[in-house]
Amino acid sequence: MTSSVAGNMAVTRFLEAARGNRPGLKDLLLTPANIQRIADDLARMRGAAMKVGQLLSMDTGDVLPPELNQIMARLRADADYMPPKQLKVVLNKNWGNTWLQKFERFDVRPFAAASIGQVHRAKTRDGRDMAIKVQYLGVARSIDSDVANMAALIKLSGLLPKGFELSPYMEEARRQLHEEADYEREGECLRDFRQLLQDDDAFVVPEFYDDFTTKHVLAMSYVGSQPIEDAVKLDQARRNRIAGNLVTLMLRELFDFRFMQTDPNFANYRFDPQTDRLVLLDFGATRRFRENIVDQYRRLFQKGLAGDRDELKNLAHEIGFVTPETAPHHQQAVLEMIETVFAAVRTHAAFDFESTALMQKMNTAGSALAADGFVPPPVPMDVLCLQRKLGGTFLLANRLKAQLPIREILERFVTPKPMRNGGNTADGEGI
Template sequence: MPDTPKSDPQGSRGLRVPSGRLTRMARLGGLTAGVAGNMAAGGLASLGRGERPSMRGLLLTPRNITRVADELAKMRGAAMKMGQLLSMDTGDVLPPELSQIMARLRDDGHIMPPKQLKRVLEAAWGDGWLRRFKRFDVRPIAAASIGQVHRAQTRDGRDVAVKVQYPGVAGSIDSDVANVGALIKLTGLLPKGFELAPYLEEARQQLHIETDYAAEARSLQRFGDLLAGDGRFVVPGFHCDLSGPDILTMDFIDSRPIEDAVAEDQPTRGRIAADLIDLMLAELFDFGLMQTDPNFANYRYKPDTGQIVLLDFGATRVLSAEVADQYRRIMRAGLDGDRAGLVACAHEIGFLSPDVAARHADQITDMMEVVFGALTAQPHFDFADPALNRQMQAKGMALAEDGFVPPPLPVDALFLQRKFAGIFLLAARLQARAPVVEMLEHWISPSRSRPAP
C-alpha cells in the first residue's frame, strides 16, 4: 500500500492538511454520522412512499458518494489511503458497491498550500533551508495520500525529487483506520461472516511502515544494490543530507508514465511486460524482498534507453524462503495440470481452509486451473485478450452469489496476490504478449531454490 504520488497534479487544489489527531477524529466521526443521517433520511422517505428501503440504494446516493470521497481526499493520510485501497482494481476483498464510494479518490487530489509546505520544510531543515537550493519548485510534480513530491536543484548541481510527508498523518493512522473501519461496517455491504478486523489491522501496520521514510530510504538503497548490474531498470539514488523522518530526497529521473509505452511497437511492449514479470519473480524467488504495491505510478519509462524506472519502496516486504517454496510448488502443480497438488498447496498457503464448503473449494480449484490453462495454451500469453479476465470475473461472481466468504488470508499471500494481479493489469494496459510460462519454468526450477535461513 505505498504512497505513490499521482503525477501532474496541476489541477489539484491547495488545501491545508488537517494535522491534529483530535481534529481528524472529529472530522471522520462527523463524516460517518453524516452518512448515517443521510441514509436514515433516505430510508424514511422510501417508507413514506410505501417502498422498502435498500441498504445499497440508501448508501450509493450521489450525495453520500460525494461526501465520503471529498472528505477523505481533503484529509489525506490513512483516511484517503484506505479509500484508495478499497477502490483498487486489484482488490477483491470487498463488494463492488463499497468500492464505488471510494473510486473517485483515484482522481481527486489536493496539495498543501505553500504556507503549510514552508512550515514543514522549516521544521525539517531550519529557517535557511531555501539557501541550499538553486531552484525549488513550490508547485509539486506529484501528490497523493501521504505526501507530495517537489522537483529541486541543489547549489552543488544535484537534480532531485523531494518527497514531503503531510503533517499529522503518521500520528493519526490508528484513529483514521478505526474510523474508516466504522464507516465500512456502517454500509452493511460486507458479506455475512466476513471478518474485517484482520484486514484493518494489517492496513494499520502497513501504513505505519509507509510513513517511516527512513525505512523507505533503506529499501530504496537495498533495491538499488540488488539491481545495480541490471541495465533494464533504474532505481533513483538516495540523498541522505536532504532526508529525514518526514522528507525523502532522491534523484530526479526524467521519464514518462509507464502507460505511455502502449504507443511502442509490440516487441517493445512485450519486453517491458516481460521485464516487470521477471523482476516480480526475482523478488519472490531470489531477493526475498518485494515491493508489494503494483500501482502503475510506481513504474515509469525512459523511451531513450528503454529502461523502466522504479519508484516508491514504502511497501517493501521481506518474504521467507518458506513462502517462496509454497508458491514454487503451487506454480509447478498448475503448470503440470496436477489438480491434487493445486488443492494441497492452496490449503497450505491459505486459499482454502477446512471451513470452505466442498463445492466452493472445487470452484476455486477450477479457477486456478483456468488461469494455468490459459497461460500454457500458447508460448506467448496475450494480455490484451480479455477472455481470461472475463472468465475469472464470471466465476468470481458465481462464487459470491453462492454465498462464498473467503477465509482470512495470510498477510504474505494478500500482498503477493495483489502484486500478481497488478502486474497482470499493467501488462494488459500495455496490450503486451510475453513468454510467461518460459519465465515461470526458469524461476521455479529446483536449482533456483533459496535455502532456508
Template sequence: MSDPREKGLSVPASRLGRLTRLGSMTAGVAGNMALGGMAQLGRGQRPDWRGLLLTPANVTRIADQLAKMRGAAMKIGQLVSMDTGDVLPPELAQIMGRLRDDAHFMPPSQLKKLLGSQWPDGWLRQFARFDVRPIAAASIGQVHRAQLRDGRDLAIKVQYPGVAQSIDSDVANVGSLIKMSGMLPKGFLIDPYLAEATQQLHEETDYLREADCLNRFRKLLAGVEGFVLPAVHEDWSTQTILAMDFIEGRPIEEAVEQDQTQRDLIMRRLVDLTLKELFDFKLMQSDPNFANYRYDPISSEIILLDFGATREISDDISELYRLMFGAGLQQDHKSLEELCVTIGFINKNTPKNHREQVMEMIHLAFEGLRVPMFDFADTTLTQRIQAMGETLARDGFVPPAVPMDVLYLQRKFGGMFLLGARLRAKLPVADMLAPYIEG
C-alpha cells in the first residue's frame, strides 16, 4: 500500500477547520472509551480507563490526526513523546511516539499558493531549480532545496499555513485530551506548562526571530572547531519563510557507523557545546531532536540546524547548575540537597520518603558521572534510575512546578544522553565539567 505522504496532504489552515478536527478526534476517542467501559461494566468489572485510552484504535486515531494537522497539535505530541524525563506519565508517550517521524508534507498546489503570498510576483523565474518535494517535513514547517539563478544553493524552510494563528486553540485542545486521559498525578497542575508551551510555539513560528538566533550562534561559534552553521539569506526570508545555505551532511545517527574515536569526537563536541551554552553563552538551542544535527563523515564536523527553540539562560540558573554539578561530583550531599530545593526538583511540601528517593536518584546519576570514562551505552545505571522513577510515580509522587528553564535544560541534557547512547560514545564527562565548575 502506498504511503499517503508520498502525494502530500493539505494542512487545515482555518481555526474552525482545526478545531473541528480536534473535536472530532477527542469525541471519537471518548466514544471508544465509553463503549469499552460499558462492556467492562457489563462483565462486572471496574473500567480500566488507562487501558481503554491506549487501545490500538485510539492510539492510531490520535497519532494520525495530529500528524495530519501538523502545527502546535503535533508539536505538543512530539514534546510529550520524547523520552527525556518529561513531566507527563510514560503512558501518554506511547500515544505520541509515532509523531517523531516526519510529518505529511504540503501538496505542490498549497506550497505554490503559500510562496506566492510571501514572495514577489514572478519569483519562480529567479530560481534555476526548486524541488517541490521537501527534504524534511516536521510539525511547524517543511524544508525545500532550491538553487537561485545567481548560483546560491538554498535550504528554504516554509511554515505551514494557519499554524501560528491556531497555536492557542491547538494547545488548549491537546491539553483537554491529556486531562481527559486521567493519567496525570493527583494534584499535578498542567496548565502552567501548557501556557509556556503556547509561548514557546509562538516564538518558534517567528522565522525572523529564528534567523536572528541563528546569526547569534554563528557569531558565538565563529572560530570554534568542529561546527558548521548555515548563513541566512535575508532577501528570501520573511516571517514564515527562512532561506539558508544548503549544507550537505548525513543524519547524526549514522555516525554510529564510524569508529570509536570519531564517535567520541562528535559526542565530545556536542556535550562541550551544551556546556558552553549553559555556562558561557547563556543561550541554548533547547530542542535536542536528532534531526537538528547532521555531520560530515570525512571531517566529523557537525552541522547545526533549527534555532527556533533558542532560549536565554539566566545568570541565576546558570550559577545554580554550576554549584549543583560541583556539589554532586564532590559528594557534598548536604549542599546538593539544598541546591535541588532551590532549583525546584523537590520542595518543602515533598514528603520525606519521596524526597529521599528523589535524592537517591540524583546521587546515583552523579555516581555514574564521576567515573574516569562515562560509557553512554551502558544502560545499567539508567535502568536503575528509571525503575526508581516508576516506583515514585506509583507511590503518588507529584513533581513540583519547576521553572520552565529547568525543564528545557533537563530536556536538552536528556537528548544529549540519548544521542550519546545511540552513538555508543565514551567520554570523561567529569573532566569536561571541571573547568566550568571551577568558574
C-alpha cells in the first residue's frame, strides 16, 4: 500500500512540475486516488489498522472535500466479510463443533460489518432472535503490529505538526483496541448500559446473552431499526427530538453515569421509525471517567455559559488544552476558539446545527494555528475521548439538521443544585 501511494505521489509531483507547479507533500498525499487505495487496503486488512483508519476518517463535515469524505466513508461503514470457512473456524473454536445444533437458523452472510468483527442474525432453538458479533480471525494477535505499522504510515505522511509526539496516542490506541477485542468486557458494558437506561423510553439497548458470549463472540438480542442518517427525512420536530435525546444522553453519560460509550461512529446509533426510539450499539469503547475530569468539564460548561473569560483560561490550563510551555499567542488563539463555541451556544434560544458558520470559524482558526506551528500538548486520554464524543455528537446533530435549546439543556446538568438543610456537598446533595 505504502509503495503504491508513494508511486502515485511521485507521478503527481512530476506532472505538476511539468506544469510549473510545486505542490506540497500534503497535496500530493491527499489525492482521491491515494485515499481510495488506503481506504480499500485498510478495509481489506480489517482489524486494528482499519480501526485506526476509522478514527482518522471521522466525518468532519466541511473539513474534507466531498470526494474524500465519500471515499473515507467506506471505513466508517463496512469491511470485507470473512469467508464462510473462516467463520466456521472461529465459531468452532469458541462454541465447539456441535454449535449449529443449538440454532433453528443461523445466517451465514453477515448483515453488518465493522473494524474487528461482523454481525450475523440467528434464532436459537429456545426462540431467541439474536444478533451475534463474531470477531475476525487473528485480530487480537495482530493489534500490536497493526498499530506500529499505522504509526509508521502516519509519520511517513509528513502531516503531523513538527514536534508532535505521536507515541502516547498510539500506545493508547493499542491499549483501547485490546479492550475492544475482549467481547466479554463489551458484553458487561452492554449489560450495564441496558440497566442504566431501562427506565428511559427514548432508548433501546439490546439484551446481553452471556451463555453464547466468549472473548471473541458477542451475543445479544436482535433489534430492528434503521440507520440514524435516515432520520434526516423526518419533519423538524422529530429530528429535534432525536437529536435532543442524543445530546441529553451524552450529558447523562458524563455527569450522571461517569460511564460513556466514547465512539460516536454514526453506525453505532440507529432508530425505530415507528417510535423514534434510539437503538444504541457497540459498547467496546465504553470508558469510566474519574471524578476530577467530570468536575473540570462541569466547571468548563458553567464558566463558558457565564462568559467568564478568566476562568475559561484557567480551565484551559487545568484540563490540558494548553500548558505553560505553549506560546502566549497560541494560548490566546486556543482560548478564542473555546470562547467562539460558547458564544454561539449562549446567544441563541435554539442553536441551528445545520448552520456551518461555527464549523467554518473553528476550521479556519484551527488551520491558522497549525500553519503558525502550534503543537497540541499531550492531553489526558479521558479528555481525548470526551472531545471525540462531544465532536461526534455535534456532527450527528448537524447531520439531522437539528435546532436545539443547547444552553437550556446544558444548564440542566451543570447548574449547581440549591442548598438544602443549610448546606450542600460537592455533588450538590444537602448535608
